[in-house]
Amino acid sequence: MARVPKTEDVALPGLRKDGSGVASSSVRAEEDRDLVRRAQKDDKLAFEALVERHQSRVFAVAGGILRNREDVEDIAQQVFLKAYFSIKRFDQRAAFSTWLYKITVNECWDMLRKRKVRPLVVEADLSEEQAQVYQASSEQSDGRPDTSEQLAARQQVEELMSYLDERDRAMLVMKEVQGFSVEEIAAIMEINANTVKVRLFRARQKITERVRRRRGATG
Amino acid sequence: MVNPLNRENGNCERFRELLETLPAGDAVRRSIEEWRAELPEAEARHLGNCPECLQALEELVETREALAGFATPEPGPWFKTRVMAAIAAREREEEATDGVWIYVRRLAPRVVALSTLLLALGGSWAVQQRSRDLANGNGMGGDIVFDAASGPTLYDDAPVSVPEVRP
Numbered sequence: 024m025a026r027v028p029k030t031e032d033v034a035l036p037g038l039r040k041d042g043s044g045v046a047s048s049s050v051r052a053e054e055d056r057d058l059v060r061r062a063q064k065d066d067k068l069a070f071e072a073l074v075e076r077h078q079s080r081v082f083a084v085a086g087g088i089l090r091n092r093e094d095v096e097d098i099a100q101q102v103f104l105k106a107y108f109s110i111k112r113f114d115q116r117a118a119f120s121t122w123l124y125k126i127t128v129n130e131c132w133d134m135l136r137k138r139k140v141r142p143l144v145v146e147a148d149l150s151e152e153q154a155q156v157y158q159a160s161s162e163q164s165d166g167r168p169d170t171s172e173q174l175a176a177r178q179q180v181e182e183l184m185s186y187l188d189e190r191d192r193a194m195l196v197m198k199e200v201q202g203f204s205v206e207e208i209a210a211i212m213e214i215n216a217n218t219v220k221v222r223l224f225r226a227r228q229k230i231t232e233r234v235r236r237r238r239g240a241t242g
Numbered sequence: 243m244v245n246p247l248n249r250e251n252g253n254c255e256r257f258r259e260l261l262e263t264l265p266a267g268d269a270v271r272r273s274i275e276e277w278r279a280e281l282p283e284a285e286a287r288h289l290g291n292c293p294e295c296l297q298a299l300e301e302l303v304e305t306r307e308a309l310a311g312f313a314t315p316e317p318g319p320w321f322k323t324r325v326m327a328a329i330a331a332r333e334r335e336e337e338a339t340d341g342v343w344i345y346v347r348r349l350a351p352r353v354v355a356l357s358t359l360l361l362a363l364g365g366s367w368a369v370q371q372r373s374r375d376l377a378n379g380n381g382m383g384g385d386i387v388f389d390a391a392s393g394p395t396l397y398d399d400a401p402v403s404v405p406e407v408r409p
Contacts, residue, residue, distance in 0.1 A: 067326070074325050078317045086315040095315045103325045104332060176311025183308055199305055200312050202266040220262060224298070227305040234308050 051076075055119045062110050070110070074103055077123055080201070084124050084211070087196030088131040088189065090181065098134060102127045117210065124211045128193070135189070183233050191226040198223055253288045257295045260285055261302055274303050 055076070061069035081102055085095045105126055106113075113122055184192050194212065197203040205223070209216040264277065277299060278286055289296055 067329075070329075071322060071326055074322050078321055078325075082317050083314045086313075092315050096317075096321070099317065099321070100325055100328055104328055107329050108332070177313050180309055180311040184312075195305070196309070196312065198262075199266050199302075199309050200314060205262050220258070223262070224258075224301075227301040230305045230308055231301040234304055 052118055052120075056115060059110065059113065059115060059119050062107075063113075070107055073106075073119065077120060078103075080120070081123060081127050083201045084127045084193075084197065085131055087201065088128070088193045089134065094134065098127065098130050101130055105130070121207065121210045124207075125213070128211055131193075183230055186229055186233055187226055191222050194219060194222055195226045195230070199227075253284075254292060254295055257285050257288055257292070258298060261295075261298060264302065266306065274299055277303065 055073070058069045058073050058076075062073060078099065081099045082095055085098045085102075089095050089098065102123065106123055113119070184195075187195065190212070194208055197208050197211075198205070203211070205216050205219050209219045212219070260281070274296075278289060281289065289299065
């Protein structure tokens with residue numbers, strides 16, 4: 024499974040004692056602020072650096088909502104274009120990353136609204152030919168061919184996720200796969216942190232229930 | 243989420259808070275026992291007494307296990323180049339559009355002046371034409387809309403001699 028490099032490490036009270044994660048995240052945030060200031064003065068290299076630093080997480084956020092690789096790539100490009108042309112209006116009251124991921128989420132919802140298609144493609148629903156195309160696109164994504172085990176695992180995950188509401192699915196992926204904090208998710212989705220917690224709790228319950236049912240069915 | 247009858251509600255809340263901060267995306271999959279071993283002493287003790295919190299931890303661990311096969315798309319090596327090229331193309335496009343607008347803006351006063359002149363000339367020509375028509379019509383200007391057609395009036399009840407048709 025591809026892991027997403029984090030822009031900010033998650034601080035874990037009680038488990039991590041040195042606080043180095045918090046320090047590195049504040050350094051990164053400060054670097055971001057500086058790059059944004061330069062980008063606001065039409066420094067293209069600074070914006071390029073911002074793209075470099077945030078592209079993985081923009082892909083990850085979009086990938087939690089949309090499952091078609093081409094769509095994710097198009098949305099990611101659209102997000103950075105939007106960010107570039109509106110960066111002068113960005114007042115840096117929020118972190119650049121939060122602002123960028125908020126644009127990402129909104130762009131994804133817009134795309135889904137326009138298309139009115141299912142965001143997650145369950146491979147079991149695909150024809151053989153479509154599945155091959157889908158597989159080929161994911162092979163292209165990380166340069167490594169998928170083994171049948173990996174494909175089966177992914178199929179299972181996507182089948183499980185198809186039982187969740189779009190927003191819950193996005194939150195769950197952001198939280199449990201990509202390591203966003205509850206506060207970050209709340210800021211990106213523009214909802215209360217407690218609502219995020221409740222929805223995550225319910226989403227986990229649903230997933231566990233499905234997993235157990237499946238386990239029971241297979242013996 | 244939290245049982246209101248549970249005396250350890252405060253601990254439950256603290257535990258749930260802690261649960262949300264457990265780092266995701268660890269390379270090594272951990273069992274509940276491994277997580278429990280890493281918990282601070284108070285939380286580990288609470289876990290032994292609270293079946294709801296134990297269930298919440300189990301759900302978290304099982305969900306993470308289930309999502310381990312989730313494939314996150316990653317940007318290709320040329321993504322940044324593609325973005326910067328798209329930005330450059332959009333900027334060129336906007337410059338071209340701006341160029342047209344600048345040209346339009348520069349020409350706008352002349353276009354307005356020319357239109358005003360044409361309107362004035364056209365208007366005066368129309369007025370002159372009208373005056374000429376009035377003069378030609380001896381003061382009876384205007385089109386006569388209801389112009390009675392001059393011709394023989396036929397009355398049905400008029401005594402007209404009709405030639406008798408005889409067989």
